Amino acid sequence: MNATGRTWRRPPILIKDRRWRIGIYAGLLAYLVAAAASIEIDWLRVYQGLERGWRFIEGFLRPDFTSRWNDISHGLIESLTMTVTSTVVGVIISVPIGIGAARNLAPLPVYAVCRSIIALSRALQEIIIAILFVAMFGFGPFAGFLTLSFATIGFLAKLLAEDIEDIDSSQVEAVRATGASWWQLVNYAVQPQVMPRLIGLSLYRFDINFRESAVIGIVGAGGIGATLNTAIDRYEFDSAGAILLIIIVIVMVAEYGSSTVRKWVQ
Amino acid sequence: MPARPVARPPMPARAALPEIAALLKIESLTKTYKTGDKALKGVSVEVPSGQVVGLIGPSGAGKSTLIRCINRLVEPTEGTVRLGELDVTRLSRRDLRRARRRIGMIFQEYALVERLTVMENVLSGRLGYVPFWRSFMRKFPPDSVEKAFALLDRVGLGEHADKRADALSGGQRQRVGIARALEQDPELLLVDEPTASLDPKTSRQIMRLILEICRERDLPAIxxxxxVVLAQDFTQRILGLRAGELVFDGPPDQLDEKALTEIYGEEDWTAMRRRASEDEDEEPMHHSERELVERLEGLS
Incomplete structure (x- = not known):
């Protein structure tokens, strides 16, 4: 070592011991190589797939809105109805659950129940719930509506609860010191602090619900997804292209609209 | 003795003003936090009606805990707090709310609800008096609204009723905080570091306003x-708290070097004491205000 210049090296962050570090990284690399090697690729299938993909792109380039317009407009209206109703119902149910799942407002038993509901809703992916509801209530938008409402609760209640737990507690303390009741406390100290974010999250969820409505249609829960599925099954790629374009436009409009409203409520 | 002014909802407003000998009586108050920290170790003190008391002490001495134990924002572990005849420490939740509306509180950093209007913040002082639907619909009784306007005029913010609280400056916000506390028709004011985030000049204005209001209403305050200098200038009695124990209780002029050392520990207090004595000519205040402005400009 040089006596005058001191050297410095950044200490390792995760694994302190050098031997373990090298061992673990080498093991991970070996696994990755072995796993990649185990994937079988049928190059002929890939070639055929590319061909089919090209026909798809051709359909996209010459989208056909007219010949299946009845099916498309029907599916669209169904999807939008599903989105609006499930978002509204989901938000209405999420608010009390979100309040109950905020540890700084709810007593422990209420907290536990609300957190369990959220955990259940988040554990199940939309498609799985949709399959379940389609099996229970049959094909069509009602199953889709239930699915999206259920998924909205898990999403919105969790984020709302976390937002409530993050609020400025001095404002709550000040309102409590006036002798306010619990409901007044929620109305005066909590609501003003979380309202802009609640509105923003609801609009964001509206976006998500519209996109999801296209996905769950594929498993039979109605909406534009069902129309898209039918078009692809019939190899009508020009109609499918038209549907995809419409979905993209609507999602973009919803996205732009919701971000504008979010800026406005802040 | 007349009954305590625990007014029932229909006719709440003026809860008997003159005879409220709202004597605050704290007896061997102890607070041990869940972490095992002993914030208060048996504090006993009495505050007669109309007296303005300054509570000083180093950070962590338990000042904040002490005043929060009085309206039970912090639940005391042992001891009693009496407001007049009422033992605040033994109240049910419902009765505690009734008791809280008799105790106005003014906070550090104002603690206004930022997204509500100034008027809503002031009217929130009536929450303990009105049923939920009235507060939810913002339909407060006319006399509450009238009182709120009068208080806003009193603190010099009559024009700002419909502004959002976060549109005001620091000094203005603290004035709203004062109006909110007074809207409660309190019999006691608890004031927690009212000047902590204000510049020296505004600090003195706010302290002066609090003091004037206490005099007007014969309202006791802690x-x-x-x-320390502000405390000496504006209060009639000083309590010194150190590590959860009361180590000084006397008029401001008795707060000498020995007492300060007792409260805060060893330090050369002469400079501060000198400043305090030449304080009346206000010159050093202007000086430090300018300093502050310069510092702020340096930051931006």
């Missing part, structure tokens, strides 16, 4: 404050 002001938790770390600025």
């Amino acid at each position: 002001i938790n404050i770390h600025d």
Whole structure:
């Protein structure tokens, strides 16, 4: 070592011991190589797939809105109805659950129940719930509506609860010191602090619900997804292209609209 | 003795003003936090009606805990707090809310609800008096609204009723905080570091306003404050708290070097004491205000 210049090296962050570090990284690399090697690729299938993909792109380039317009407009209206109703119902149910799942407002038993509901809703992916509801209530938008409402609760209640737990507690303390009741406390100290974010999250969820409505249609829960599925099954790629374009436009409009409203409520 | 002014909802407003000998009586108050920290170790003190008390002490001495135990924002572990005849420490939740509306509180950093209007913030002082639907619909009784306007005029913010609280400056916000506390028709004011985030000039204005209002209404107050000079200038009695124990209780002029050392520990207090004595000519205040402005400009 040089006596005058001191050297410095950044200490390792995760694994302190050098031997373990090298061992673990080498093991991970070996696994990755072995796993990649185990994937079988049928190059002929890939070639055929590319061909089919090209026909798809051709359909996209010459989208056909007219010949299946009845099916498309029907599916669209169904999807939008599903989105609006499930978002509204989901938000209405999420608010009390979100309040109950905020540890700084709810007593422990209420907290536990609300957190369990959220955990259940988040554990199940939309498609799985949709399959379940389609099996229970049959094909069509009602199953889709239930699915999206259920998924909205898990999403919105969790984020709302976390937002409530993050609020400025001095404002709550000040309102409590006036002798306010619990409901007044929620109305005066909590609501003003979380309202802009609640509105923003609801609009964001509206976006998500519209996109999801296209996905769950594929498993039979109605909406534009069902129309898209039918078009692809019939190899009508020009109609499918038209549907995809419409979905993209609507999602973009919803996205732009919701971000504008979010800026406005802040 | 007349009954306590625990007014029932229909006719709440003026809860008997003159005879409220709202004597605050704290007896061997102890607070041990869940972490095992002993914030208060048996504090006993009495505050007669109309007296403005300054509570000083180093950070962590338990000043904040002490005043929060009085309206039970912090639940005391042992001891009693009496407001007049009422034992605040033994109240049910419902009765505690009734008791809280008799105790106005003014906070450090104002603690206004930022997204509500100034008027809503002031009217929130009536929450303990009105049923939920009235507060939810913002339909407060006319006399509450009238009182709120009068208070806003009193603190010099009559024009700002419909502004959002976060549109005001620091000094203005603290004035709203004062109006909110007074809207409660309190019999006691708890004031927690009212000047902590204000510049020196505004600090003195706010302290003066609090003091004037206490005089007008013969309202007792406990002001938790770390600025010893402000405390000496504006209060009639000083309590010194150190590590959860009361180590000084006397008029401001008795707060000499020995007492300060007892409260805060060893330090050369002469400079501060000198400043305090030449304080009346206000010159050093202007000086430090300019300094502050310069510092702020340097930051931006």
